[in-house]
Every structure is written in C-alpha cells, then in structure tokens.
Amino acid sequence: MATKPPKGDPVQDAPQVTEPKHAAAGLTAIGHSLRMAHRQMGVRRTALTLLNVNQKDGFDCPGCAWPEPEHRHTAEFCENGAKAVAEEATLRRVTPEFFAAHPVADLAGRSGYWLGQQGRLTHPVYLPEGGDRYEPVTWERAFDIVAEEIAALGSPDEALFYTSGRTSNEAAFLYQLFARELGTNNLPDCSNMCHESSGSALSETIGVGKGSVLLEDLHKSDLIVVAGQNPGTNHPRMLSALEKAKANGARIITVNPLPEAGLERFKNPQTPKGLTTGAALTDLFLQIRLGGDQALFRILNKLIVDTPGAVDEDFVREHTHGYEEFAEAARAADWDATLAATGLTREDIETCLRMVLESKSVIVCWAMGLTQHKHSVPTIREIVNFLLLRGNIGRPGAGVCPVRGHSNVQGDRTMGIFERPAPEFLDALEKEFGFAPPREHGYDVVRAIRALRDGKAKVFFAMGGNFVSASPDTEVTEAAMRRARLTVHVSTKLNRSHAVTGARALILPTLGRTERDLQDSGEQFVTVEDSMGMVHASRGRLEPASGQLLSEPAIVCRLARRVLGADSKVPWEEFEKDYATIRDRIARVIPGFEDFNARVAHPGGFTLPHAPRDERRFPTATGKANFTAAPVEYPELPEGRLLLQTLRSHDQYNTTIYGLDDRYRGIRNGRRVVLVNPQDARELRLADGSYVDLVSEWKTNDNNDNADNAIVERRAPGFRVVHYPTARGCAAAYYPETNVLVPLDATADTSNTPASKSVVVRLEQSATD
Numbered sequence: 001m002a003t004k005p006p007k008g009d010p011v012q013d014a015p016q017v018t019e020p021k022h023a024a025a026g027l028t029a030i031g032h033s034l035r036m037a038h039r040q041m042g043v044r045r046t047a048l049t050l051l052n053v054n055q056k057d058g059f060d061c062p063g064c065a066w067p068e069p070e071h072r073h074t075a076e077f078c079e080n081g082a083k084a085v086a087e088e089a090t091l092r093r094v095t096p097e098f099f100a101a102h103p104v105a106d107l108a109g110r111s112g113y114w115l116g117q118q119g120r121l122t123h124p125v126y127l128p129e130g131g132d133r134y135e136p137v138t139w140e141r142a143f144d145i146v147a148e149e150i151a152a153l154g155s156p157d158e159a160l161f162y163t164s165g166r167t168s169n170e171a172a173f174l175y176q177l178f179a180r181e182l183g184t185n186n187l188p189d190c191s192n193m194c195h196e197s198s199g200s201a202l203s204e205t206i207g208v209g210k211g212s213v214l215l216e217d218l219h220k221s222d223l224i225v226v227a228g229q230n231p232g233t234n235h236p237r238m239l240s241a242l243e244k245a246k247a248n249g250a251r252i253i254t255v256n257p258l259p260e261a262g263l264e265r266f267k268n269p270q271t272p273k274g275l276t277t278g279a280a281l282t283d284l285f286l287q288i289r290l291g292g293d294q295a296l297f298r299i300l301n302k303l304i305v306d307t308p309g310a311v312d313e314d315f316v317r318e319h320t321h322g323y324e325e326f327a328e329a330a331r332a333a334d335w336d337a338t339l340a341a342t343g344l345t346r347e348d349i350e351t352c353l354r355m356v357l358e359s360k361s362v363i364v365c366w367a368m369g370l371t372q373h374k375h376s377v378p379t380i381r382e383i384v385n386f387l388l389l390r391g392n393i394g395r396p397g398a399g400v401c402p403v404r405g406h407s408n409v410q411g412d413r414t415m416g417i418f419e420r421p422a423p424e425f426l427d428a429l430e431k432e433f434g435f436a437p438p439r440e441h442g443y444d445v446v447r448a449i450r451a452l453r454d455g456k457a458k459v460f461f462a463m464g465g466n467f468v469s470a471s472p473d474t475e476v477t478e479a480a481m482r483r484a485r486l487t488v489h490v491s492t493k494l495n496r497s498h499a500v501t502g503a504r505a506l507i508l509p510t511l512g513r514t515e516r517d518l519q520d521s522g523e524q525f526v527t528v529e530d531s532m533g534m535v536h537a538s539r540g541r542l543e544p545a546s547g548q549l550l551s552e553p554a555i556v557c558r559l560a561r562r563v564l565g566a567d568s569k570v571p572w573e574e575f576e577k578d579y580a581t582i583r584d585r586i587a588r589v590i591p592g593f594e595d596f597n598a599r600v601a602h603p604g605g606f607t608l609p610h611a612p613r614d615e616r617r618f619p620t621a622t623g624k625a626n627f628t629a630a631p632v633e634y635p636e637l638p639e640g641r642l643l644l645q646t647l648r649s650h651d652q653y654n655t656t657i658y659g660l661d662d663r664y665r666g667i668r669n670g671r672r673v674v675l676v677n678p679q680d681a682r683e684l685r686l687a688d689g690s691y692v693d694l695v696s697e698w699k700t701n702d703n704n705d706n707a708d709n710a711i712v713e714r715r716a717p718g719f720r721v722v723h724y725p726t727a728r729g730c731a732a733a734y735y736p737e738t739n740v741l742v743p744l745d746a747t748a749d750t751s752n753t754p755a756s757k758s759v760v761v762r763l764e765q766s767a768t769d
Helices: 026-041 043-050 079-088 096-101 104-108 112-117 139-151 169-182 196-205 215-220 238-247 293-306 313-319 323-331 335-342 346-357 376-389 409-414 423-433 445-453 474-482 552-567 572-577 579-589 596-600 611-615 678-683
Strands: 125-127 159-163 223-227 251-255 265-267 284-286 362-366 399-402 459-463 486-491 504-509 526-529 534-538 642-647 673-676 691-699 711-723 730-734 759-765
Touching (some): 026 043, 026 079, 026 265, 043 079, 139 504, 159 445, 169 423, 169 459, 169 552, 169 579, 196 376, 196 399, 215 238, 238 251, 238 265, 251 346, 284 346, 293 323, 293 335, 293 346, 293 376, 313 376, 335 346, 362 376, 376 399, 409 526, 534 596, 552 572, 572 579, 673 678, 678 711
Parallel strands (some): 223 251, 223 362, 251 284, 362 399, 459 486, 642 730
Antiparallel strands (some): 125 504, 526 534, 642 759, 673 730, 691 711, 691 759
8 A cells, every 4th residue: 555645744853873885786675665666656556667667668767867778677677766656656646735735835844855755746736926825727827827927028038948857858859949939048957967067078079968888888898987976876777787797807996985885786686696695896996085086087197198008099190189288288297286186095096007008998987976076077078088098989898978867868958958059950940940049048057046046037947857956055046036027847746946936936747757648649658868879768657647737748839839829830739739740850850860750669769879989980170089188176175174075865866855864875864964084073073973064165256256255154054973984085965955055156167067066164063962
C-alpha cells in the first residue's frame, strides 16, 4: 500500500552521524529503492512502472542523462532513478482542496522535502493579486491571464521563458519557437547553472559544445579520469560502465576533494559478485583542493610536453592550432605553485603522469565540481589541451565526457533553448516558419534574476524546474521573483518556487514522463537526447494523475495561440494534435535530425553527428582544434577561512529532496550539516557535533573593477559540524540550503555560471549551540 504524505515537517535539528561508506549500491540500494517506491506507488504500480524505465518501448527516466546500453537489463534503472520515478508516479495528489487549506504563507514556511512529498498536482491554480492562496482556474482563463500580462509589457524582452532539463525535445522546440515569434531570446535554462562552462570551453576548442564519446568508448578506454564528479549519487548507472571498463583492462583516476563511496567500490546489484564483494574502481585517488584542477592539468601538460616522444606530433601538426603558444605557457608551469593550488604531492602527480603515458586512449569525465568556479572555462580548456597533446579526441576509447545532469538538458539546448542562439539557427527558423526571429541576445539565469530585481523583466514563465531553489543568492533571487507582475510554473509537483510569487501567479499541472499522452491523432511519444548525443523515444504507460493535466507541447501550443493570435505563422493547432508534425519541422531546422520520425522509430533511436568524434573535423574559427594558454588560476583562501562547495545528498536529485539521509557519507535524519577536515576543525576549534553559522565573504569588486572593494556577508545558520575526510582547507554542505551563500555576481568567466563550488566562508558558533 502507498502511504499518505507527512502532515508536518520532520525535525532536522539533530542529524545522526556515522562513518562514511566505502562501497555503493548492492542489496542496500535495492531495498532502499523498493521501500521508497512502495511508499509512493504501492506494490503493483511499482512493478508496472519500474519495469518500463529506460526500456526501448518504455519511458526515459526523469532523472539523469546517462545513456542506456544497446542490450538492456530487465531492471534498467538505479536507486535514484527509482526514487525519481516513484515521486512522479506517486498515488498522492495535491488537489484544489489542498490549496484551500494551505495559504501561500504556509507553503513558504515548509521545507522543500515536505512540499515534494505532498504528491502530484491535479488542477491549474491561480493566485490573484492581493490573494493569500491559490484557487482553481480553468485552462482558458489561465492562458488569458498570461496573455493579459504579456500584452501589457513594453517589450517582449520584459518576459522570461525558463526551461528545466526534463522538458522533451518536442516541447523545447515549440517553447523556443513561441518565445522567438513573440520577439525575445530570453530563454534562460538550467544549463546556465551547470554545464554552460563545458559548452563554452568545448565550442571554442573543438567546435562542438558536447562530449565526444559514446558509451562503448568508455568500455574501450585504457584510462578514465573522473574529475569533480560523484557518479554513485548523481549518475549511478555510470558505475556499471566504469565496472565494465575495468573488466576490460582500463584504469581509473579519481580527482575530487571528497572520497566518494561509488568510486571506491561498486556493488553491482545485477551480478552475483556485486551482491557480495563488488568491484574496486579507483586505481589512483587525487584528493585535490577545490578549484585546483586547472593547475593539475597544466603541470601534467608541462610534463607531457617535456617528455620525449610523449606528444602525438602527427595529430598536433595535422589537426590543431596554437600549439607553440600553449607549449610555452605549459613549460612555465611551476611546481611550488601547483602543489599549493592542488594540495597534492609531487609523487601523486608523477604517478598520474606515468599512468597517462602508459595509456594509448584516455577519456576525461567531469561534472559540476569543475564547471562551477570562476575559472571553470579555462580549466576545461586545459583538459582539452591535455587530450589534444596525445591525440585523444576522435579515436575509439578517447575523448571529452562532460556528464550531464537532468535527463534532457542537452536536448533542450540542441532544440534552441539558448539565450545566445547561433545566426545559422535563426536563419533556419526564419526560412522554415516565415517570421524574423530576434537577433539580440537574451538573458541567461543570472542576468534574468538581475532583470527581475531591477524591474526590467515583469513576466516569468518556467517550463518545469524549481528556479528559486536552483538559483544562487537565495534572498536576492526570491526578492527579484516577488517584483514580477506574473510568475507561471508548468509543474508536476509542488516546490519552493510556487511559494515565491509575483503579484499574480499560476501553477499549470502537466503530464509526467511515466504517463500516457493522448491527443486528437492518437497516442503520442516524445524524444530526448542523452549525455552522449543519443536521441530516442519516450512513451509513458500510466494513466494521467488527473484528467485536468495537459502535456507540455499542448500547453505551449495553446498558450501560443492565445498570445500570438491569428497572425501567427506557426501551425500550433496541428502541432498539438500530432507530435510527428513537430519532428518533421525539427528535421528541417536542426542539422543531424534529418528524417527524424523514421530514425527515431528504430528501437534505441539514433546517434547525432559529432564532427570531432566521427571524422576528426573541428568546426572552430580556425578549422582545427585549438590549444589555449590561459593563466593558471585557483581560489586563494584567507587565514581562518574555508572554501565551501555546495553538493547533493544521496537522497536528493537536483533540488528534489527524496529523504533526509546521505547514507554513503554517514549522515541520517538531517541536511543542515557541514563537512570539515578534522585537522582544519581542530585549528578552527570546531568540535564534531558543534553547531555553526556559515558566513560567506564576497568582495564586491571580484567581478567588477569599478566597485568599492567592500566585503558583503551572507549567512546560513545552524549547521552541525561533521569531521570528515575532505581535502585540507575545503568544506562541503548541501544545496539548496547553502545557495543563500553564493553571491549572484560570483560567476564563471565567459559562461556566467554561478561559482557554487568555491565559496569563501568562515564558521561562527551558532547562537543556539
């Protein structure tokens, strides 16, 4: 039997702490998955639903973007995938009666965990200006409200259209089409907060802002470097690929400030060995200081350049540009500065070098631990330098592998969800649909928050996601959202963003991945693109949570018809009736999607072209892969301060909180904890179990030479200190609770991604300790 949602928020003031684990998955993961699934769905629905996850004729997991293998297991999902599916396919419901009983002020005082546990939204609801709670509204009236507010704008650029990574290719294509026919490129998305740094660096250096490897490349690689990533929690099915690579002879180097159980040992629940001892994964653990990765790869590049015969000179000569300038910068790398930046020993780095030189094919994988620093883009460029030196792009078992988070975040960008679209893309839209898209760049996430704060944006429309909890500088973000005339969220479940509203607000409930989508032409499917450029179909199997739900494509089509009216040049009604007609247009606009409908009908879908991988062709400004030579940067830490990274717990996916445990790190029944190296804690006189306030310090001129050099503080109170084996000088705590500490202006150069992995903090004893 499924259980009812909690009536009250659980108490989190006394987290229980035990020793961290040294292996991931196994029988424990199976039991945890089934318990959570049964709690939300009941036994029969659990079996019906989970057996369809990631199957060729089933639905794509609404969790991470890790690709599926050609040959699927009967249970082709991980623990956190099971949690994501259970939360969407839950039998719990949030009805109009719920909103009548819970004013917005009450919702605003609840935790994200409590809000998410209430269940699926069943009806569109509206918060009128001056009202204190949401009330039922018809779909027709809801679209009228949006149209009224958009019509009252002084310019289309006063509207913001945000996208979450769960949005399908079809919905994303329609969404950007609507925004651009309206007249704006204000299409901020969750990529702005995660892998924007990867896209910026890769587009410049290899000409394609995506990874260059396929799943089988991992299986063929000699050496896999996993940097700034915790796949055991964030992409658990990646562990199966690493296990297979190890069985085929690969070695694995882990580069991370925290030891992570999943990269130590993987107990694969699909195999007899996995249910007992499991497989050791990491051969060399480099426990690097936060932000020291660029310095590490620069010194490795110096050592490769200085080693006779180590550079693939034929590849460098034929396929690259800028080698001499890069090599000069690499040779100038300094050992003392490198050791200070990384916290590593010279022996560690030389061992790493030996493993690199012994390997013909090398892959580097990374995630948020590399992309959310001020110098993230030059760091990733340095990784590209590292791979180019030995010809490790464009051959089997080698390449760049940025591991994307949400299940279609890469596909949304491919479909045109981007505030800075390429002219060629806009030309193709204009040719296909007969209107002139705007050419001026729009707002990304950080600039969108500033625009709301400064009164330059008045309507905020979110296609999925939890914008308030995902964004940095919580107090600034929430104040900015409250300045809007209208906030609209297309959602499956309640979240914090629904309680932080403009003068008027709408919540529009939508179908989930797990649910059937019936339109006038019959049952529909949607498509997604995984982290490695594979495009495939997703078909829901469950009956919708409510007869009042609309699909995301239907919501966009009806909204566009209401806002744009009869003058629109786009056949919105046709698109809503039959998603195949959307794919026909995508095929004519976006390269790589030719004959889209026929190719996606093939079980497992198809692979998008990738010039560097497929033919060692680099579509950059120089026509070659570009070496770069940026100065080495790393965060400098004032005395008595620590460098904080925000991260997820194991009972969490992005901003969705499934539970209050982080069992691999030994944390139970609480999220307000800060992990501190025991030696640092002794020097700072912080006892294990004591309570502190986290206070971030931000020099206002760090990204602005014209500012006054003042230090602005932000505070997150009441965190339990946990002595933990982090890198020296580094600390870690969960987001979104610590997003309040990340200044809106603390962003990565070039990409403008929030710098959430290198926040300077001091720890003060809490008043309540």
